[in-house]
Amino acid sequence: KRLMEDKTFTIAENIRQLANRNLKFLPFENLPGMNTYLDGILKNNPDYSYCFMADKKMNILYHNDKTKVDIQLDENLYGGLYDTDFSNLTLSVGDHYEMIIPIIKSDESLGSIHIGIRKALIDANILRMIFLTIGVLVISLGIFGMALYFFLKKSIIHPITNLSDVAHKLADFDLTASADARGRVDEIG
Secondary structure: OHHHHHHHHHHHHHHHHHHHHHHOOOOHHHOOOHHHHHHHHHHHOOOEEEEEEEEOOOEEEEEOOHHHOOOEOOHHHHOOHHHOOOOOEEEEEOOEEEEEEEEEEOOEEEEEEEEEEEHHHHHHHHHHHHHHHHHHHHHHHHHHHHHHHHHHHHHHHHHHHHHHHHHHHHHOOOOOOOOOOOOOOOOOO
């Protein structure tokens, strides 16, 4: 999720920089070609569902879907958005996560950029990362377990098995049996 958020905020920052360059010459409400630019962003980034820019009065000024321009944002959802200072924000809006970044000119908030990503896409990425992490963990534990088994077999299990075989031969009065003392000279050796 964090990678997708970072990518989205980078794209939103690029939109903001373009808008700020144009704001030197034009008012925020009259940036030519902005709807087409937002539509191009979505065509190049299929993970995103929508992209729009709204003014601080919560009117959508530019949208990748030109039929949604001049629509008022939901007061209940976005009402306090412009009352606080924020650098970026993520909201849950229906079946989307909406990344929001403000547009500021001369320390005055003019509006914001909104980019929507389907929750199912984020959730699928999270689920894939969980399965990948579990898979790597299982494989790592398997490799560790096999290495531990071969180490124990060579240093503990094999010498004890040989000693047990010698003990059985001695129990059967085979006095020619002897144990090979290999390795360390300690309890196991």
